[in-house]
Amino acid sequence: MAKISGNILIIDDERSIRKTLNEILSYEGFKIDEAVDGEEGLKMFTDRAYDVVLCDIKMPKIDGLEFLVKAAEINPDVPVIMISGHGTIETAVDAVKKGAYDYIAKPPDLNRLLITIRNGLDKNSLSKEAKVLRKKVTGVQDMIGESDGMKKIKDTIEKVAPTDARVLITGENGAGKEMVAKWLHAKSKRADQSLIEVNCAAIPSELIESELFGHEKGSFTSAIKQRIGKFELANGGTLFLDEVGDMSLPAQAKVLRALQEGKITRVGGDKEINVDVRVIAATNKDLLKEVEEKNFRIDLYHRLNVILIHVPSLNERKSDIPLLIDKFLKDIAEEYGQAKKEIDAKAVVALQRHSWTGNIRELRNVVERLVILSGKTITESDVTSYVLI
Numbered sequence: 001m002a003k004i005s006g007n008i009l010i011i012d013d014e015r016s017i018r019k020t021l022n023e024i025l026s027y028e029g030f031k032i033d034e035a036v037d038g039e040e041g042l043k044m045f046t047d048r049a050y051d052v053v054l055c056d057i058k059m060p061k062i063d064g065l066e067f068l069v070k071a072a073e074i075n076p077d078v079p080v081i082m083i084s085g086h087g088t089i090e091t092a093v094d095a096v097k098k099g100a101y102d103y104i105a106k107p108p109d110l111n112r113l114l115i116t117i118r119n120g121l122d123k124n125s126l127s128k129e130a131k132v133l134r135k136k137v138t139g140v141q142d143m144i145g146e147s148d149g150m151k152k153i154k155d156t157i158e159k160v161a162p163t164d165a166r167v168l169i170t171g172e173n174g175a176g177k178e179m180v181a182k183w184l185h186a187k188s189k190r191a192d193q194s195l196i197e198v199n200c201a202a203i204p205s206e207l208i209e210s211e212l213f214g215h216e217k218g219s220f221t222s223a224i225k226q227r228i229g230k231f232e233l234a235n236g237g238t239l240f241l242d243e244v245g246d247m248s249l250p251a252q253a254k255v256l257r258a259l260q261e262g263k264i265t266r267v268g269g270d271k272e273i274n275v276d277v278r279v280i281a282a283t284n285k286d287l288l289k290e291v292e293e294k295n296f297r298i299d300l301y302h303r304l305n306v307i308l309i310h311v312p313s314l315n316e317r318k319s320d321i322p323l324l325i326d327k328f329l330k331d332i333a334e335e336y337g338q339a340k341k342e343i344d345a346k347a348v349v350a351l352q353r354h355s356w357t358g359n360i361r362e363l364r365n366v367v368e369r370l371v372i373l374s375g376k377t378i379t380e381s382d383v384t385s386y387v388l389i
């Protein structure tokens with residue numbers, strides 16, 4: 001059998017079994033750590049990334065089944081292979097039903113052991129690949145939240161995404177408007193075409209027309225080459241006009257025309273170009289107030305606002321905070337290549353009491369800060385010292 005590599009954690013209270021397994025597997029090229037019981041095993045599992053765990057069933061303190069459950073909470077992707085002694089085969093079968101990858105009997109048979117580990121390693125890398133693939137396919141993070149507000153949004157996305165209806169997304173800073181836009185595109189018929197984003201607030205008003213519609217060479221001083229605008233780039237796909245409330249009035253007039261006629265003209269050009277673009281717009285401004293103050297065209301407002309999705313602020317859906325914290329702890333652990341940190345229930349409650357002005361973005365940053373600054377478990381006092389100041 002060709003040598004393979006990986007980190008393996010062996011948990012068994014019997015020294016002789018640990019020794020035998022360690023010798024066999026080290027010889028095969030694996031890096032081995034040993035733990036003398038479930039408690040020590042869990043600690044090591046939390047601190048280091050393993051590719052496979054071999055775990056005895058009957059052990060003092062934390063036994064094999066309890067380890068299995070707790071390990072799955074920390075990292076469900078690592079295959080756990082139970083080592084079953086005489087009289088624990090039934091428990092081993094039970095463990096497999098509860099999520100153990102497989103079991104081997106004591107004394108371990110060398111070939112069976114290596115095949116099981118090899119299969120376990122394959123499964124682990126497969127599930128990692130599947131995750132990456134899933135991210136690549138939609139390119140969109142999961143939308144977390146079970147509150148009524150979030151359920152309503154998910155429901156609206158399901159209904160509206162497959163249509164070509166224009167959508168206006170409103171909500172505070174960091175509430176998740178961009179995420180809604182990405183899901184609308186990902187679940188649309190246009191998902192295999194581009195989603196082109198334009199941040200209307202970030203582009204100087206004299207350049208926004210060229211950004212959106214492109215320009216012909218020489219149409220203004222800095223136009224040294226022809227340029228294709230975002231409307232054309234998004235042809236067949238979706239155009240996301242972010243911070244649309246910050247668009248200049250002349251640009252608004254042109255966007256209106258593009259939406260009415262499905263045609264654009266490049267700056268300095270005279271050719272009309274047909275574009276088939278679905279427009280999704282977002283803003284954290286109160287657009288009707290902008291209309292009243294004559295900063296935003298009412299006709300454009302009505303064009304954009306066929307379907308309105310208002311993303312509630314985090315303070316309006318605090319019941320989602322525990323789920324979001326859990327998701328961010330997982331994401332951050334994955335990003336840093338570390339085990340997921342635990343958080344006390346009281347710390348979660350303290351975070352729920354906090355008033356979130358920066359919404360989900362702020363919560364994500366705070367969780368990251370807590371992961372970096374706190375000890376093994378994030379406690380209420382960590383929250384008091386690092387967040388609520």
Ligand SMILES: Nc1ncnc2c1ncn2[C@@H]1O[C@H](COP(=O)(O)OP(=O)(O)OP(=O)(O)O)[C@@H](O)[C@H]1O
Pocket residue numbers: 141142143144145171172173174175176177178179180284324327360361364
């Ligand atoms: N429901 C959610 N579940 C998980 N993560 C979320 C959710 N909503 C938003 N996020 C994350 O929070 C961050 C902010 O979200 P997003 O950029 O969509 O907000 P926004 O409303 O567009 O903010 P801004 O007004 O500043 O442009 C992103 O990292 C996003 O992935």
Ligand SMILES: [Mg+2]
Pocket residue numbers: 177178242
């Ligand atoms: Mg945004």
